Structure formats: structure tokens, C-alpha cells
Amino acid sequence: MAQVQRMSRLMVKTLRDDPADAETLNHKLLVRAGYVRRNAAGIWTWLPLGKKVLDNITRVIREEMDAIGAQEVLLPALLPKEPYEASARWDEYGDQLFRLKDRKGGEYLLGPTHEEIFTLVVKDQVTSYKDLPVMLYQIQTKYRDEARPRAGVLRGREFQMKDSYSFDTTDEGLAESYRLHREAYQKIFARLGLDHRIVSAVSGAMGGSASEEFLAPAPAGEDTFADCPNCDYAANTEAVTFPLKPVEGAEHPAVEELDTPDTPTIETLAEHLGVPASATLKNLLVKVDGEIVAVGVPGDREVDLGKLGEHLAPAVVELVTAEDFTGRADLVRGYVGPQGLEKVRYLADPRVAPGTSWITGANKEGKHARNVVAGRDFEVDQYLDVVVVEEGDPCPKCGTGLKLDRAIEIGHIFQLGRKYADTFQLDVLGQNGKPVRVTMGSYGIGVSRAVAALAEQTADEQGLCWPKEIAPADVHVVAAGKALQTELALEVAETLGAAGVRVLVDDRAGVSPGVKFTDAELIGVPKILVAGRRAGDRVLELKDRRTGEREELTVDEAIARLSE
Amino acid sequence: MAQVQRMSRLMVKTLRDDPADAETLNHKLLVRAGYVRRNAAGIWTWLPLGKKVLDNITRVIREEMDAIGAQEVLLPALLPKEPYEASARWDEYGDQLFRLKDRKGGEYLLGPTHEEIFTLVVKDQVTSYKDLPVMLYQIQTKYRDEARPRAGVLRGREFQMKDSYSFDTTDEGLAESYRLHREAYQKIFARLGLDHRIVSAVSGAMGGSASEEFLAPAPAGEDTFADCPNCDYAANTEAVTFPLKPVEGAEHPAVEELDTPDTPTIETLAEHLGVPASATLKNLLVKVDGEIVAVGVPGDREVDLGKLGEHLAPAVVELVTAEDFTGRADLVRGYVGPQGLEKVRYLADPRVAPGTSWITGANKEGKHARNVVAGRDFEVDQYLDVVVVEEGDPCPKCGTGLKLDRAIEIGHIFQLGRKYADTFQLDVLGQNGKPVRVTMGSYGIGVSRAVAALAEQTADEQGLCWPKEIAPADVHVVAAGKALQTELALEVAETLGAAGVRVLVDDRAGVSPGVKFTDAELIGVPKILVAGRRAGDRVLELKDRRTGEREELTVDEAIARLSE
CATH class of the missing domain: 3.40.50.800 (Anticodon-binding domain)
Incomplete structure (x- = not known):
């Protein structure tokens, strides 16, 4: 029998005014309506009403995970260092990881996500291909030491997450486990009443459907995604690609050197020559594993160093410093052009397609050159999507100008492949009696974050306004x-x-x-x-x-x- | 509809042999039957079957807590240092506490129990006597850095607990909240099929029913409790009292000094004189907040320093060292007797009742005295129950010889009173418009521990054997x-x-x-x-x-x- 909750006995204290530190709608309303209470930065208490909403969400998730045959387990949050050292994430997480020592000096962390530990559990429990596929999930408290915890429970340092992991012997099996999760997530978010989009999380170049995000459009969101108003394309801005279209048949005059004193920046150059910045070619110098590399993009575009880093990983990308120019007469700061860089690897945005003509540095102090044509005057060693995507950039699918929208990431599904299985030698005995390396997927839903996303999407001027299945x-x-x-x-x-x-x-x-x-x-x-x-x-x-x-x-x- | 779980798909790997490190039945069987898996010392994964048992237990607890009107909340496990500094528990917990720092150097702990935080939450949410009483509970992951995590999930460093807290304006209200919890706990443990005893957790001298433990008798238990085979008396051994019965009318000869060279211990003395150790009076010297105090007990009994410490708290009790005898001619090591200790406070076990006669030190090197009578030759400043309870000690209620049994502590209910409310100034507006200090209770059930206790009590030679409501x-x-x-x-x-x-x-x-x-x-x-x-x-x-x-x-x- 359902409970009758009497307000005279329920611990709920509503507030007329927004809390002073609240910037987002969900933060203001969840505090004002007595659902949550802050204990420390990014650390929250779920009061009786909030706990009910949280429970309703976990119930929906649990039902849909059970329905696809995933098995619920509960792993510890306090984890020994060693497995995370083996996977290199002990270091890679940097300041994001809460680290601590026990009374004997043993090193531990508070789990931000559990790929390592699930891999070890399955290695211990599963021996034969007959035991697979296996899908495991847990609904658990997770920890990330965010630099700027914000927006109430949207970005906490302690938060509730549903994470699941699939284990298969074949790529087809992984694709099926991934599909099952994708469908379960669609059902879950539909039942929660969350308006959401599924977007590619990595660029096509890296493997297409291997990773997708579930985004809930909301102004308070921290993610930006590109949305095509014409077709069904939607992608994380980091995953948007620009088609490489060589320009053929155009006649370009020969390269001409220009006297351009005191124009070390695109702005000064464009003004001096009276051309738009988009007519110029900007050449950013970076060090990739210590080697100087140039990256060419149109002068009006910014390079997304995060995107560049992801494309070149595991190589480490750094910006060049003044010292790096010592003894490099070929590199004239502020006046670099690809046509004179024989010794430097040249990467470029697909907008710098073969046959396009540019104004760029002449590799001499105070000089630029015009009519510098890609493919004629210089070669691009590798084309990479590295510019920051802007509103109006063409849809990679239909060419329509993209819209950029803010959203909250509420789910992420990811084909991990054999990365963790390789690290921990997770093999099972195959049908032919030989060991088979296991391939994995990892899938997450931010449970406490879903509360925030729902509040953002459904609230109105009077306050919160929950969908029926989620309401307290x-x-x-x-x-x-x-x-x-x-x-x-x-x-x-x-x-x-x-x-x-x-x-x-x-x-x-x-x-x-x-x-x-x-x-x-x-x-x-x-x-x-x-x-x-x-x-x-x-x-x-x-x-x-x-x-x-x-x-x-x-x-x-x-x-x-x-x-x- | 209930789920059908197919073993062909369930992740459960049974083992024929006991794990090498397992000493207790529950540890052996829960691992062998594929319910749990160890991740690190005292840190466990709940595998699919184990998670089901855990969920069944939490469901029963939740239903009974809801039935008494307790409201479920969820507090963080990662807690700021300050409230625990205010209550002094940041230090008092010693090595038991997991402490850590965040990226900004802020100090945190992993919550072992949440009195401080609940007090602060209620202080924030409750303003008037009309808002009380309130009972709040959570089922949550707790952390204690045990020196010797053991017995599988029985004594983990990360474990599941149900903790609840009551808030009342009057002592009668607290007594009622306590009674509601006591009855709910009885229902819970009955539904779980746990054989259990309710025992006094503190001695009658400190307030009788203010604290009781729920113990599940089991050989693997870490607690010892005294059980009367004749009446309904049962108590934690630390809470057993001995009645003070003055001996009247006996005629005792005058004190006689004995030459007892080289008899600094009770054993050497008893042997030398050919008397039982129980005829001698042992005088233990301790320092209480730096002052030397003597504690007299029969020579055949041991002093329980923990009990002594609890009686004298918040004073700090330490053993004396050789240095403490410097300049104290009145204290002759090994030959101390209460009849010559004018300057020393004398505490004694009730067995050293007025009218009892003893052989004890004569306060001279190599000398003892006999016929030293309590009340005639020395005065006891304070009687305290400080000896280690032994099998056969008389039941404080009916006098029958007590049995000592091993048990697992599965629950604890405690009238905290105003300790935390005082620390954090938790007041509400009273009926007369004046502030009233709130009085609190705290109540715990070890959820993962209950799994271990149930396994211990119900298993047989073939394996685990769950009660229906708890079985997977x-x-x-x-x-x-x-x-x-x-x-x-x-x-x-x-x-x-x-x-x-x-x-x-x-x-x-x-x-x-x-x-x-x-x-x-x-x-x-x-x-x-x-x-x-x-x-x-x-x-x-x-x-x-x-x-x-x-x-x-x-x-x-x-x-x-x-x-x-």
C-alpha cells in the first residue's frame, strides 16, 4: 500500500528566496522546495522529498537494466591504488581523484568510475566463453574532486551513478551489448520524461558509433552540442567533422611576397591588408612528444587544443615557448608559412583543402605571402578536425548550418574494446580450447544529475513540476x-x-x-x-x-x- | 512479476575449497557460494546473489522504519572535518577514521557514523517544537579503518549500515522514539530470522536503559555477553554489575603484619602464604588526569581498564610508570595496601564490600598485612564495577551463575541526550516562545554484518541455508x-x-x-x-x-x- 505522507510530520522546509550561491534553476528550486541541502562544496544531503525522487529514478533504471539481462552488483567505493596504477588512471585523473592512505600507509582512491575493478571481478568469476556475454551494473556513490563543483547536484563531488559494463568474446557481441544498452537508455530517459538527444561523442575518424552521449538540452548544461535543424545529425561539438573537399580547376596566380611590417597577429595582418581574417592561414606551432609540429587553420578560426590532443593521443601536445625557437632559423615567430617548412610536420583543418589559396607568413620577419595554394605550394601531412565548432558550420551529413545548444550529459555509452582486458589480461577459454581476449563496453547514467536535468527541463515560474513517474x-x-x-x-x-x-x-x-x-x-x-x-x-x-x-x-x- | 534467474547466465562461480584466508563460517561460505568477493582487506564486492540478499535485508529494514514514521534521507559519506572537530571525534576516532584532503587542501573524513551531520541538517530544517519529533534514517555506506578487518563481511572497512536519529524536545519524547526503534528492531530481526538477544550496553549506574545492543549469538562473534540461565537478564560483559553487600556482624582479628620477602605479585604472595589468590586484595595504581589513584579488586580478578575508563570519562586513565613513584615514600611498589594510603583516592570493586577482610600490602618493602578489613582499616572512596566478568559470576538480578557467550552485534540503540545538540546549539522555539534544547537518540543496524550473522546462524555442513524472506x-x-x-x-x-x-x-x-x-x-x-x-x-x-x-x-x- 502506498504511503500517505503528512506535511505536518515530513521534514520539509520551503524557502521563499533563492539561496545566495545558486546560479542555476535546479539548484535554486531543489533547495527552496526542500529536496536537497548542501553539506560542503559539491557535497549534498538528499532530504525526504529528494530521496523519493532519487529512488523513483533508480527504480526505473533498475527495471530497464534487469530487462536487458544485466545483473546488479555492488562494488566498493574505496579502492586500492594498484589497479588504477596498472591502467595509468591513478596519474591521468590528476587532481580529479580523491586519494587517501589507510592506517598502514596503503594507498587508496575513491572510485570515479570502475572499469578496472569490474575487469578484475570478471577475471576472477568467469573462465569460459560459455560464461559470456555478461552485463553487470551497480547504482553507487561516485567521487570526483571537481575544480568548480557547481549548479547544485548537477555537478557534485560525491554523486550517484548507474555504471554498467559488458563483457563479450567478439566484436559482434560487444556491438549487441552496446545496442541493448542504447535501447535501454532510450527507454529509461523516455520513462523519466527527459527530453534528450543521442550524439556522437568522438569524431567519425576514430570509430563512429563506438561512443555516444545522451544529452538533455538545458540552458544550465555544461556541454555544447551541434544540432542540425534540417536532418537528424547531432554531435558533441568535439565530434563534429568538416568534409574535405579539394577545390579543382581554379587558376591561382603565383606566390607573391608582401611587405607587412608589425603584423605578427592575424588581426594586425588582416587590417593592414584590408582582407577578412578568413582569407588568411594561421599556423599554430605545438610540440607533439617534444617535436615541433605546425597546425594550419583559417585565420578566423580557433584551434581546439583538447580536440587536437585527443586526435594525437597518446602523444602529449604542448604549446611552444620562446626557447623552442633557439637555433631554428626556419621558424620566424609570427611570420610562419607552410610553404617554407620542409623540416616541420604540417597538420591542417579540412578547410585548408587542396586547391585553396591563402595569405600566410613568408617565413621572413615582417613579410607575408599571398596566393599560397595548398597542394601546389605546400603539402598537408595530415588533415584533422581541430577547430572550435561555431554556430552555422555546415552539417557533415546534409550541409545545413548547425545550431549550437547547451545540454546536460545524462548518459554515456562507450565501446571500450580490449583496453582494460589487455591491461589485466582478461581472457576466457574459447570454443577451440585457446584463450580469447575479452572485449568490453562501459555505460553510465548520472542518477543525481538526472534529478537536476529533470528539474531544469520541467520547472516553471511557480517551481518544480515533476513527471508522474518521478514525482515524490x-x-x-x-x-x-x-x-x-x-x-x-x-x-x-x-x-x-x-x-x-x-x-x-x-x-x-x-x-x-x-x-x-x-x-x-x-x-x-x-x-x-x-x-x-x-x-x-x-x-x-x-x-x-x-x-x-x-x-x-x-x-x-x-x-x-x-x-x- | 518476479524474475527467473538462469544459472547459465548468472555470474556465480562456486568453489569447492574454502578460501585460504577464511577463518569464519560466513566468510568461507559466502565466498564459496559466490555471494561476495574480496577487493582489499575489509573491502568487498557484492556479487549478484549477495546483492539480492543485501537488498532483501534493506527492504525489511526500510518497511519497518517507514512503519514507525521514520523518514528516509541520504547523507554524504565524504564529510568536512569541522563538525567532527567540534564534537572532538575527529581526534577521538584515532586511526579508525579515514581522513583525506581535497585538491585545495580542505580536510575531510569518510563517515563512520553521522550524529554530527544529522544534527546540522536538523538544525537547518527544523525551527519550532511543532516540527518535532522527527526520526530520520538512511541506509548508507560507512567507513572504519579497522586495525584487523576480519571474518569476511562481518567486520569490513567499508560496509552498509542503517543509521537513524531521533529528535525530541523532552526526555519523555526521546524515551518514546527509543521505544519505537526498539520495537521496530525486534520486528526487523524477527523477520530476518535472526536469533538475537537485547542486552544492556552500559552499566545500570550510568542510566539503565539508555543504551542497548542487539546481539546475534554466534561462535564467530567478536562480542562476549553475559546471559542468565535462570532469569531474563542479559548484558554486554562491560555492563554487568556486582551487588554491593556489606558484611555485618563478623568479628575480625586485628591487622597483623607478615614477613613476605620477594612476593611482589599476587601469585608469589598466595604461594608463599598458602592461601588462594581470592583471599588477597590487589591494588592497581593508575593515573586519572595525572593524579595517582588506587583500584582495589580481589587478587584473582583482572581489572578491565576499558570499563574503568568509561566509568571515569571524560577523565583520562593511564597506567603508572616507575617515574611516578619518585618522591612518593607512601607508595611501595608491589606492597601497596589501602590501609596506609591517606593521600591516595581509593576506588574498589563491590566485592571489596565493607566488612570483608583481606591480605594485602603493608606499604613496606617485603611486608604484607592480614585481617585488613574494609570500613575498619580503610575506607573506599568510590565503588565501581571494574573487574573482567567471568563465567559463573552472579546474575545481578537473580544471583544465578552467568553464562558467557560469543555474539555478533547487529544493532545498537542509544539515548544520546543533548550531547550533540549542545555542541551544535540545536534549539527549537518552545511552546512558551523560548528556545528549547533538543534531545537525540541514535540507532544503528549493521546491514552487511546482518548478512554475515545470518549466514553464521543458519548455515549447515552443506552450505548456506537462508530464511525465506532473505534468500536470493x-x-x-x-x-x-x-x-x-x-x-x-x-x-x-x-x-x-x-x-x-x-x-x-x-x-x-x-x-x-x-x-x-x-x-x-x-x-x-x-x-x-x-x-x-x-x-x-x-x-x-x-x-x-x-x-x-x-x-x-x-x-x-x-x-x-x-x-x-
């Missing part, structure tokens, strides 16, 4: 204040509760009807049933929290309607 | 091996599953019937249903895991019986 109750019964009204409210609440309806009933004494109505709007239960003016006639007012529609119903009608 | 399934269907048997097993499993019965079905191919039967006994589901020899006639064998009783049933009979 199905109906919020308000007793306007008089004894008769309270009696009726409690009677109806009990009847509804007995019928399996989850009821929150505001039976507080000494609280004005106005405050109760405002609180009901703020708390955001989908239906509000008021025992008010016509309580004496056993007539109640039913209000839809989202639409604001009201109607008067008799007690019997109200019970019939809400028990449906 | 209601019935374990075994397909003996042939295609016909597997078909029947799966058919019955599906029918049972559809009827709401939780089914584990062993449909593994290439596993011998013997191994399957052994695994079923080891895993310990209450009913085992075998599709074997008579599968062709649609006849199955139903075995009761605990009693071993077997009977043949038709498919319809088996389904009817198990769906009851």
Missing part, C-alpha cells in the same frame, strides 16, 4: 485550514493511499492557505487536490500542476479520477 | 541434465516466475547433476525442485533445504505448493 507523490492534497477542510483532506488522502495512490497531504495547522498553495506549486507534485471553500459539500478542487487547469469534483469523482 | 530466491530448480529435464525445469521455472515466485533455475549444460545438487545445497535457497529421473512423467522431486525432507510431486502439485 502522485497527488498533493491541500487542507485549506479549517477543521472541516483538514478532516476531509485526511479522509481523501487515506482513501487514495489505500487505493495505491502516493499522497502528500498538507495538514499543517497555523499555516495560511496561501502559503500552502505556494508550497504545493513549488514542490511540484503533478496533481493538487484542494479541500477548500466547498469542503462542507464534499466538493474538492483538482488542479493540474503543469497546465494550471482546475475543476471541481465530488469526493467520489476525485478518488475515481486519481485512482485510475 | 524462493526456489532453486535443478535440471538434472538431459534435454527433457532442462525443458521441464525451464517450463516450471517460467510458470512459477509468472506466479510471483522468485526462481533460480540451474539450466547449465555440461555440468553434472552431482555438481548441480552440491551447488544448490551450497547456495542455500530454501526449496530445491529437481527435474530428474521422472521428468518424462512430469514428476519432480521437492527437497526442503533445511530439513532435507524430499517428496515427489507432479508439476501441478509442485506449482501449487510453491505458489502458496
Whole structure:
């Protein structure tokens, strides 16, 4: 039988004003409506109402994970250092990792994600191809020492996550486990009522569908994604590609050197020559594993060093410093051009396609050159998508100008392949009696983050406004204040509760009807049933929290309607 | 609808041999049956079967906590140092506490228990006496850096706990919240099928019912409790009291000094004089907040320094060192007697009652005295129960000789009073408009520990043997091996599953019937249903895991019986 929660006993204290440190809608409303309370930066308590919402979300996730045959386990959060040293993530995580020592000096971490430990558990439990495939999941507290925990529970340092891992012997098996998760995630987010987009998380060059993100569009989101208004293309901005289209048949004049004193930047150059920055070619020098490499992009575009780093990983990319120019007469700072760089590897954005013509450095102090043509005057060693994507960039699929939107990452599915299985030698005995290396997938849903995303997407000016399956109750019964009204409210609440309806009933004494109505709007239960003016006639007012529609119903009608 | 779990797909690997490091039954069996897996000392993974048992226990706890009106919340495990510094527990916990720093050098701990944080949360959420009483609970991961994590999940360093806290304005209110918890705990442990005793956790002198422990008798237990075979008395050995009974009317000869060279210990003295050690009075010197104090107990009894410390807290008790005797001619090491100690405070066990006569030190090197009578030759400043309780000590209630038994502490209920409310100034506005200091209770159940306790109490030689409500399934269907048997097993499993019965079905191919039967006994589901020899006639064998009783049933009979 569903519980009847009485506001007079429930620990919920609503606030009229936004907390001083709150910038985002979910932070303001979840605190004001008494769902969460801050304990420290990025560390939160889930109060009774918040815990119910969290539980509703985990129930939906659990049901859908069970439905695809994933098995629930619970791994520790306090983890020994060694496996994370083996995978190199002990160092790679940098300051993001909470590290600690036990009484004997043994080193530990608080798990940010559990690929290493799941790999070891499965290595211990699974011996034959017959034991696979296996999909395991847990709903667990995770830790990341974010530099700037923000936006309430959206980006906490301690947070709830559902993480799952698949183990298969073949690439086809991994693709199937990935597909099952993708479909389960679509069902989960649909049931949660979360508007979401599935976007490619890595560029096509790196393997297409191997990784996708589930993004919930919201202004408070920290991710930007590109969305095609014409076709179904959507991608993390880091994954957007630009097609390489060589320009053929154009006649270009020969290279001409220009006197351009004091123009070491694109801005000064474009102004001096009276051309748009997009006509110039910017050549960024970086060190890749210590070797100087040039990266060419149109003068009006920025290089995304993160993207560049991902393309070149595991090589380490650094910016050049003044010292790197010592003894390099071929590198004239501010006046570099690809046509004179025989000794330097040249990477370029696909916009610098063969046949395109540019104004660029002449490799002499104070000089630039024009009519420098890609493929004629210089060769590109490798084309890479490294520019920061901008609104209006063409859709890689249909060419329409892309829209850029803010979103909250609520899920991520990822074909890991054999990276962790290689690290920990996770093999099973194959059908032919020989060991087979296992291939893995990893899949996450931010559970506490989903609460924030839902709040962002569904709230309105009055407050929170939960979808039915996620709301802390199905109906919020308000007793306007008089004894008769309270009696009726409690009677109806009990009847509804007995019928399996989850009821929150505001039976507080000494609280004005106005405050109760405002609180009901703020708390955001989908239906509000008021025992008010016509309580004496056993007539109640039913209000839809989202639409604001009201109607008067008799007690019997109200019970019939809400028990449906 | 209940799930049907197929062994062919479930990640469960049983072991024939006990793990090398396992000493206790629960550790051996939970590992061998594939319920848990060790990740590091005292840090465990709950595998699919173990997670189900854990979930069944938390469900029972949750239902009973909700039934008494406690509200579920979820607090963080990563906690800032400051509140624990305010309560002094940051230091008091010593090495038991996992401490860590974040990227900015801020100090944190992993919560071992949450009194401080709950007090702060309530201080923030509750303002008036009208908001109280409030009972809050959480089921959460806790951390204690045990010096010797042992016995599998019985004493982990990361473990699951249900902790709850009550907040009242009056002592009567606290007593009622305590009573509600006590009754809820009795219901919980009864539903879990845990044989348990409720014992006083502190001596009567400190406030009687203010703290009780729920102990599950088991040889693997780390606690010893005293149990009266005659009446209903049971207590933690630290809480057992000895009645103070003055001896009246006895005529004692005058004190006589004895020459007892080289008898600085009770053993050497008793041997020299040819008397039992119990005839002598041992005087232990300790420093209490730096002041030397003597503690008198019969020569055959040991002083429990922990008990002494608890009696004298917050004073700090230390043993004396050789240096402490410097300049103290009144203290003759090995020959101390209370009759010459005017300057020293004298504490004694109630066995040293007024009118009892003793052989004790004569405060001279190599000399003892006999006929030294309490109340005649020396005064006891304070009587305290400080001796280690022994089997056969009299029951404080009826005088019968006590039994000492080993047990696992599975629950603890505690009237905290105003300790934390004082520390954090937790007041609410009283009925008269003046602030009222809140009084608190704290109540814990070791959830992962309950799994270990249940395993210890219910297992037999064949393996685990769960009570129905806690078992990972209601019935374990075994397909003996042939295609016909597997078909029947799966058919019955599906029918049972559809009827709401939780089914584990062993449909593994290439596993011998013997191994399957052994695994079923080891895993310990209450009913085992075998599709074997008579599968062709649609006849199955139903075995009761605990009693071993077997009977043949038709498919319809088996389904009817198990769906009851």
C-alpha cells in the first residue's frame, strides 16, 4: 500500500528566496522546495522529498537494466591504488581523484568510475566463453574532486551513478551489448520524461558509433552540442567533422611576397591588408612528444587544443615557448608559412583543402605571402578536425548550418574494446580450447544529475513540476485550514493511499492557505487536490500542476479520477 | 512479476575449497557460494546473489522504519572535518577514521557514523517544537579503518549500515522514539530470522536503559555477553554489575603484619602464604588526569581498564610508570595496601564490600598485612564495577551463575541526550516562545554484518541455508541434465516466475547433476525442485533445504505448493 505522507510530520522546509550561491534553476528550486541541502562544496544531503525522487529514478533504471539481462552488483567505493596504477588512471585523473592512505600507509582512491575493478571481478568469476556475454551494473556513490563543483547536484563531488559494463568474446557481441544498452537508455530517459538527444561523442575518424552521449538540452548544461535543424545529425561539438573537399580547376596566380611590417597577429595582418581574417592561414606551432609540429587553420578560426590532443593521443601536445625557437632559423615567430617548412610536420583543418589559396607568413620577419595554394605550394601531412565548432558550420551529413545548444550529459555509452582486458589480461577459454581476449563496453547514467536535468527541463515560474513517474507523490492534497477542510483532506488522502495512490497531504495547522498553495506549486507534485471553500459539500478542487487547469469534483469523482 | 534467474547466465562461480584466508563460517561460505568477493582487506564486492540478499535485508529494514514514521534521507559519506572537530571525534576516532584532503587542501573524513551531520541538517530544517519529533534514517555506506578487518563481511572497512536519529524536545519524547526503534528492531530481526538477544550496553549506574545492543549469538562473534540461565537478564560483559553487600556482624582479628620477602605479585604472595589468590586484595595504581589513584579488586580478578575508563570519562586513565613513584615514600611498589594510603583516592570493586577482610600490602618493602578489613582499616572512596566478568559470576538480578557467550552485534540503540545538540546549539522555539534544547537518540543496524550473522546462524555442513524472506530466491530448480529435464525445469521455472515466485533455475549444460545438487545445497535457497529421473512423467522431486525432507510431486502439485 502506498504511503500517505503528512506535511505536518515530513521534514520539509520551503524557502521563499533563492539561496545566495545558486546560479542555476535546479539548484535554486531543489533547495527552496526542500529536496536537497548542501553539506560542503559539491557535497549534498538528499532530504525526504529528494530521496523519493532519487529512488523513483533508480527504480526505473533498475527495471530497464534487469530487462536487458544485466545483473546488479555492488562494488566498493574505496579502492586500492594498484589497479588504477596498472591502467595509468591513478596519474591521468590528476587532481580529479580523491586519494587517501589507510592506517598502514596503503594507498587508496575513491572510485570515479570502475572499469578496472569490474575487469578484475570478471577475471576472477568467469573462465569460459560459455560464461559470456555478461552485463553487470551497480547504482553507487561516485567521487570526483571537481575544480568548480557547481549548479547544485548537477555537478557534485560525491554523486550517484548507474555504471554498467559488458563483457563479450567478439566484436559482434560487444556491438549487441552496446545496442541493448542504447535501447535501454532510450527507454529509461523516455520513462523519466527527459527530453534528450543521442550524439556522437568522438569524431567519425576514430570509430563512429563506438561512443555516444545522451544529452538533455538545458540552458544550465555544461556541454555544447551541434544540432542540425534540417536532418537528424547531432554531435558533441568535439565530434563534429568538416568534409574535405579539394577545390579543382581554379587558376591561382603565383606566390607573391608582401611587405607587412608589425603584423605578427592575424588581426594586425588582416587590417593592414584590408582582407577578412578568413582569407588568411594561421599556423599554430605545438610540440607533439617534444617535436615541433605546425597546425594550419583559417585565420578566423580557433584551434581546439583538447580536440587536437585527443586526435594525437597518446602523444602529449604542448604549446611552444620562446626557447623552442633557439637555433631554428626556419621558424620566424609570427611570420610562419607552410610553404617554407620542409623540416616541420604540417597538420591542417579540412578547410585548408587542396586547391585553396591563402595569405600566410613568408617565413621572413615582417613579410607575408599571398596566393599560397595548398597542394601546389605546400603539402598537408595530415588533415584533422581541430577547430572550435561555431554556430552555422555546415552539417557533415546534409550541409545545413548547425545550431549550437547547451545540454546536460545524462548518459554515456562507450565501446571500450580490449583496453582494460589487455591491461589485466582478461581472457576466457574459447570454443577451440585457446584463450580469447575479452572485449568490453562501459555505460553510465548520472542518477543525481538526472534529478537536476529533470528539474531544469520541467520547472516553471511557480517551481518544480515533476513527471508522474518521478514525482515524490502522485497527488498533493491541500487542507485549506479549517477543521472541516483538514478532516476531509485526511479522509481523501487515506482513501487514495489505500487505493495505491502516493499522497502528500498538507495538514499543517497555523499555516495560511496561501502559503500552502505556494508550497504545493513549488514542490511540484503533478496533481493538487484542494479541500477548500466547498469542503462542507464534499466538493474538492483538482488542479493540474503543469497546465494550471482546475475543476471541481465530488469526493467520489476525485478518488475515481486519481485512482485510475 | 518476479524474475527467473538462469544459472547459465548468472555470474556465480562456486568453489569447492574454502578460501585460504577464511577463518569464519560466513566468510568461507559466502565466498564459496559466490555471494561476495574480496577487493582489499575489509573491502568487498557484492556479487549478484549477495546483492539480492543485501537488498532483501534493506527492504525489511526500510518497511519497518517507514512503519514507525521514520523518514528516509541520504547523507554524504565524504564529510568536512569541522563538525567532527567540534564534537572532538575527529581526534577521538584515532586511526579508525579515514581522513583525506581535497585538491585545495580542505580536510575531510569518510563517515563512520553521522550524529554530527544529522544534527546540522536538523538544525537547518527544523525551527519550532511543532516540527518535532522527527526520526530520520538512511541506509548508507560507512567507513572504519579497522586495525584487523576480519571474518569476511562481518567486520569490513567499508560496509552498509542503517543509521537513524531521533529528535525530541523532552526526555519523555526521546524515551518514546527509543521505544519505537526498539520495537521496530525486534520486528526487523524477527523477520530476518535472526536469533538475537537485547542486552544492556552500559552499566545500570550510568542510566539503565539508555543504551542497548542487539546481539546475534554466534561462535564467530567478536562480542562476549553475559546471559542468565535462570532469569531474563542479559548484558554486554562491560555492563554487568556486582551487588554491593556489606558484611555485618563478623568479628575480625586485628591487622597483623607478615614477613613476605620477594612476593611482589599476587601469585608469589598466595604461594608463599598458602592461601588462594581470592583471599588477597590487589591494588592497581593508575593515573586519572595525572593524579595517582588506587583500584582495589580481589587478587584473582583482572581489572578491565576499558570499563574503568568509561566509568571515569571524560577523565583520562593511564597506567603508572616507575617515574611516578619518585618522591612518593607512601607508595611501595608491589606492597601497596589501602590501609596506609591517606593521600591516595581509593576506588574498589563491590566485592571489596565493607566488612570483608583481606591480605594485602603493608606499604613496606617485603611486608604484607592480614585481617585488613574494609570500613575498619580503610575506607573506599568510590565503588565501581571494574573487574573482567567471568563465567559463573552472579546474575545481578537473580544471583544465578552467568553464562558467557560469543555474539555478533547487529544493532545498537542509544539515548544520546543533548550531547550533540549542545555542541551544535540545536534549539527549537518552545511552546512558551523560548528556545528549547533538543534531545537525540541514535540507532544503528549493521546491514552487511546482518548478512554475515545470518549466514553464521543458519548455515549447515552443506552450505548456506537462508530464511525465506532473505534468500536470493524462493526456489532453486535443478535440471538434472538431459534435454527433457532442462525443458521441464525451464517450463516450471517460467510458470512459477509468472506466479510471483522468485526462481533460480540451474539450466547449465555440461555440468553434472552431482555438481548441480552440491551447488544448490551450497547456495542455500530454501526449496530445491529437481527435474530428474521422472521428468518424462512430469514428476519432480521437492527437497526442503533445511530439513532435507524430499517428496515427489507432479508439476501441478509442485506449482501449487510453491505458489502458496
